[in-house]
Amino acid sequence: MKKQLRVNPIECSGHGACAELLPEMISLDEWGYPLIDPRPVPPALQRRARRAVSNCPVLALHLNRLS
Amino acid sequence: MPMRRGEPASTRPTPLRPAPDGLPRLLPADTRAPQGLREHLARHGFVPYRDARLQLAADLRAAGLTGRGGASFPAYRKLEAVAGARGRPFVVANGAEGEPASSKDASLLWLAPHLVLDGIQLAAEAVGAQEACLYLHDGQGDQIAASLRRVLTERWLARIDRVPVRLAGAPPRFLAGQETALVNVLNGGLALPSFTPPRVFERGVGGAPTLIQNVETLAHMALIARYGAGWFRQVGTRAEPGSMLATIRHADGMVRIVEAAVGTPLRDFLEADFGTDGTHGTAQAVLAGGYHGTWLPARDAARLTLDNAGLRAAGASVGAGVLAALPASSCGLAETARVVRYLALESAGQCGPCLNGLPRIADGLAVLAGPRPGARVRADIERWAGLVSGRGACHHPDGSVRFVRSALTVFAAELRRHERGVCSASSRQPFLPLPADEPARDEDWS
Numbered sequence A: 001m002k003k004q005l006r007v008n009p010i011e012c013s014g015h016g017a018c019a020e021l022l023p024e025m026i027s028l029d030e031w032g033y034p035l036i037d038p039r040p041v042p043p044a045l046q047r048r049a050r051r052a053v054s055n056c057p058v059l060a061l062h063l064n065r066l067s
Numbered sequence B: 001m002p003m004r005r006g007e008p009a010s011t012r013p014t015p016l017r018p019a020p021d022g023l024p025r026l027l028p029a030d031t032r033a034p035q036g037l038r039e040h041l042a043r044h045g046f047v048p049y050r051d052a053r054l055q056l057a058a059d060l061r062a063a064g065l066t067g068r069g070g071a072s073f074p075a076y077r078k079l080e081a082v083a084g085a086r087g088r089p090f091v092v093a094n095g096a097e098g099e100p101a102s103s104k105d106a107s108l109l110w111l112a113p114h115l116v117l118d119g120i121q122l123a124a125e126a127v128g129a130q131e132a133c134l135y136l137h138d139g140q141g142d143q144i145a146a147s148l149r150r151v152l153t154e155r156w157l158a159r160i161d162r163v164p165v166r167l168a169g170a171p172p173r174f175l176a177g178q179e180t181a182l183v184n185v186l187n188g189g190l191a192l193p194s195f196t197p198p199r200v201f202e203r204g205v206g207g208a209p210t211l212i213q214n215v216e217t218l219a220h221m222a223l224i225a226r227y228g229a230g231w232f233r234q235v236g237t238r239a240e241p242g243s244m245l246a247t248i249r250h251a252d253g254m255v256r257i258v259e260a261a262v263g264t265p266l267r268d269f270l271e272a273d274f275g276t277d278g279t280h281g282t283a284q285a286v287l288a289g290g291y292h293g294t295w296l297p298a299r300d301a302a303r304l305t306l307d308n309a310g311l312r313a314a315g316a317s318v319g320a321g322v323l324a325a326l327p328a329s330s331c332g333l334a335e336t337a338r339v340v341r342y343l344a345l346e347s348a349g350q351c352g353p354c355l356n357g358l359p360r361i362a363d364g365l366a367v368l369a370g371p372r373p374g375a376r377v378r379a380d381i382e383r384w385a386g387l388v389s390g391r392g393a394c395h396h397p398d399g400s401v402r403f404v405r406s407a408l409t410v411f412a413a414e415l416r417r418h419e420r421g422v423c424s425a426s427s428r429q430p431f432l433p434l435p436a437d438e439p440a441r442d443e444d445w446s
Helices: A017-021 A043-055 B037-044 B055-063 B075-084 B104-111 B113-127 B142-157 B179-186 B215-232 B308-312 B332-345 B352-368 B376-388 B396-410 B412-419
Strands: A003-007 A026-028 A034-036 A061-065 B090-095 B132-137 B165-170 B210-214 B243-249 B255-261 B283-288 B294-297 B322-327
Touching (some): A003 A034, A003 A043, A017 A026, A017 A043, A043 A061, B037 B113, B037 B142, B055 B075, B055 B113, B075 B113, B075 B210, B075 B215, B090 B104, B090 B215, B104 B113, B104 B132, B104 B142, B104 B215, B113 B132, B113 B210, B113 B215, B132 B142, B165 B179, B179 B210, B210 B215, B215 B243, B294 B396, B332 B396, B376 B396, B396 B412
Parallel strands (some): B090 B210, B132 B165, B243 B322
Antiparallel strands (some): A026 A034, B283 B294, B283 B322
């Protein structure tokens, strides 16, 4: 199943944990907010993507099913 | 005329009066005073209730009516989505005209309130709502709100309205009319956009599926319900039928509200501003669509038409129907800097990129508007624009960036003059309107 990372920009406060845990798909802008690769998460990265999601201190990162 | 609640229950109401020809359709012929109930009934007859759900949606689909609040979303699709959602729906007429350059909704609510209120009733019937509200700025429109309060009472006593409509005040903020911000206000919160989903048609006011339509869209619905889709399509283009209200701001400072066929050439609105071909008039550029809109050089604008298909080629869109002709005596960069400062202050401040990016872009533009800006400023603005675009919960950053990017293109020659220490403007008088309570800025207390 194809999955995509999405951030809730209202909840996100720029901790940056996600970019540390999944640098292949998430980088930080010059203010510390995540820039997320919009493409589907490759199967090999899905476990670490889930970890990035659960490690977000404000639960702003989501791994959504792509329809 | 005797009025009974629930006039003849015909499925396809025959117009009581022959369909009116030509324009204006929405605005009364005499715009010196509001159209009263008696005149409204004489001109258009009783509300054509269908006594059936979603009949109206089929007519709106055939008519090709799109939302007149700025997004041009097909009206019937919102009706169908709300009617198909779980729960008892709620209807909101959106009269919060947060766009400082636009005043067409306020004019419509003042001059032809009954068309809007007929539209609310018909929309409520179509989706099966038993409650509705009319959301508008109370500050700007004390007079309008008072008039609407009177009109609503009059209609209720005359048993015209089946669904009670309450007035709700919108805070005087640019984003107050954004759909999720509107829902938050009506739910007792602040005018802050939410992250979607859930969409307002699924969960909106009080958790109910909520239909939000711009007041002008509702007024068009009231006419389509009476005179039919074929009549609606008699003006406008095939792809974008009907008429629309536009706020025309002339280079000499005059402001007009016009009802025109969608697809009318821009030069028909701005003849004196353009001159013969856009180069001999008093205007150097035209802002199309408002402060989330697009600057166009006058010579390009003079060849365009006021419809999305026509404006798309120039990277612009109709938006809420604002056309502002910037006088040749003004500095386009200074005007853009003023407006973007305002847009930055109007950010809800919820999303990091918008909160950080818009003030920096505004600062950069203030530098470009001054003498001899550094070479890196423009590149910084372009980088920040890329960083805020598409990264907000609402479209405020995207719309603001569209406005900024078009300014950097259209006023590129002026920017080169600024770099040499020259500004071609002869006037520093602000042209584009901002709310009077614009916060003071850059004060030097030393």
